[in-house]
Amino acid sequence: MLFSVIGNYSLFLGLFFGLVLIYLSVKNFKNPKLLDTKILSFTFLQFFLVVISFLCLVLSFVLSDFSNETVFNNSHTTKPFFYKIAGTWGNHEGSLLLWLLVLTLFILIFLIRTKNQPIKYRILTLMFQQIIIIGFFIFLIKTSNPFNYIYPIPTEGLGLNPILQDPALAIHPPILYLGYVGSSIIFSSVLAATTLNIVSQKWASHIKKWALSSWIFLTLGILLGSIWAYYELGWGGFWFWDPVENVSLMPWLALTTLLHCILVLEKKLILTSWVIILSISTFALSMSGTFLVRSGILNSVHTFANDPERGLFILIFLFSLIFLSLFIFFFFHKTNKNNLSSFFWLSKETAIIVNNWFMMYFLSVVLIGTIYPIFLDVLSSQKISVGPPFYHKLIIPFLVPFLLIMAIGPKLKWIKSNLDDKIYLISLLIISIFLSILIVKNFSPNFLINTILISSALYLFFITLRDFFIKGFKNLAQNIAHFGFSLLILSILFNSLFSNEIITNLRVGEIFQNTKTKIVFKSISQKKEKNYRSIIGNFIVQDSKGKIENLSPELRIYNQPNIATSEADIKTTLLSDKFIVINMVQNQDFFNVRYQVKPFMLWIWLSVILISFGGLVSFVKKDYEK
């Protein structure tokens, strides 16, 4: 009770300090000799208040204070301690408070870390950021206050959705938010820089850090979500092209493109419009992600709590920000005409621009696939759902030139270039094609497309691999990231080509056998935990080489809320995953058993980690050189 009161008042005070900060910045902006020390202390105070408010919510969860509506709706006394804490941001209200926490934290770090930047720029960035922060404060307090009371006080809560009770998902939101919200700093800063007309090389190398850090978090956040979907949703896939996944992929694509543009801008004063527009779109896409997921406008496998009033608020807020930035872009931005003419077709920047267009294309495919159903529903009341085939058809063919340019682009020099060591490049290409023909020949019905795809991915793989040896530490970050990407595409391709699946119904004691695999359903056992009961199936699986594996998938029946989930059992090895999941069939004594062999699963995760590690190397390297 007490914590709710404290948390609630901290929010109001935080909002108040936001307004004070805007006032102070305007005052300071007119007379910008020194950054007002009050600004820094008030920013800190605001952050501190949000921390207090967040801690209050965490404590309410830990103490199971059911007079708090958020706790009542999402927690339960029997829930393990760890998930009581994780439950804080596992719901709408708490996750928005987390947004706010990261927003205020980042602007504080920004102010501290930019002492050598122009004062006016810092103040303007603060102002734009405060507009976002105030918007979120009002949103939180007005439509989704995490500290609402219930009276009479319930003795027990409703519990956290069991599929969210999972370690990967407990840290997935904070990491993803660091990425999302990090883009807000880029957004505010780009608006400030455009207004003051200082989008320059110097600015680029300063904002690169922020872009990199939020890119790393976004990449890891998406990875965690994907791993969770893989073992918890029990379908054995890792990416479903579900709207909720797409909304995290879209900012990632925009941010990746932005990162490459910033690299060009840092070297050469071109692509300023690209940088500005991409910075704006990255943040706008992150916000629309929140809008689409939270408003209930989308149908999705994991729709969260939704409420049209909230949707309306985010929608209006989002579009005000978009119109504000459009106004700033068209009013203040002046393109530098001189530099545009000096493009030479064979140069690093041309390669980057071409691939940027490819990435914009991928982005628009995902965007259209995600929001087209909404448009169609509104305009003609037809309901459709866009599935994986749409994305695969539109994206896969274009991956081929994309991968090739990704391989050759970094070989080129800035401004103007000739291709050196052509012999190597061509011979590696021939080797890749040859190898992929060998790999695909015996397996796949779609021989041509698969060969082309695998050869282009292999090509990138070989070229980046070779660069590790001949270039050493030069361009290491880029090389690691591109190498990781080739590994990712290869693993995904092999994974989809060579996966095997057996779906069958088995009673206890029965045996399933085909030419390759033998599955024995040995027994079932039961287990009782604090917040769920579970039925465990014990299976013995023998593959064609005679290798025996014991697998025990689970069916869990949670008590609060009363939901059954099936927990897959996965044996991961270096080269493949064995994945088994069981499901109860109503009124029958047999279980539905799904057994899958998924090659290179581990490598999909590892390659994404490698990609973000590339980002990390670039992040650290710059510091070191300074």
Added chain:
Amino acid sequence: MKNKLLPFSIVLIFITIFIIFYKGLQDTNLYTPEVKTNYEVPSVSVELFDSGKIVNTLEIFNTDKFYLLNIWSSWCVPCRQEHLILMDLIKNDNLKIIGINYKDTKKNAKKFLEELGNPYDKIIFDNDGTNAIEWGAYGVPESFLINKNKIIKKYIGPFSKESMEEIKLFIK
């Protein structure tokens, strides 16, 4: 002129998108319930509160009597006031009251009924609130007057004296 056209058209595009999203929000299909009157009772399987049995809703409302479907919860304060009205209404022979126990725990719900009396002929246990959505409900308390498997009238919020009189008129 050309320079003015570009910003103008971009702003126009965004305004269009805004309007479409706005309209999309108005008829969100998943969790915004419509006011359904003169509609058939939705046919869904539900869990009964006492026995835990799974039955179809159509089996519950199958006689020619009038039914009042009342969505309630032990944590809902207005439900307490309304409960007294329900206890009064149940004196009518022509009316049966069916409850949907919304996002509640059985323990709390039982305590609530012990304290205030049980007007319900049957109670549907709707732990996660999905059943209420099938009915097109906004929240608690809310009631539907049903006759011959058709929803005649919907009452949002607790009953007033007038709505009680109205129900009595309907039943006659």
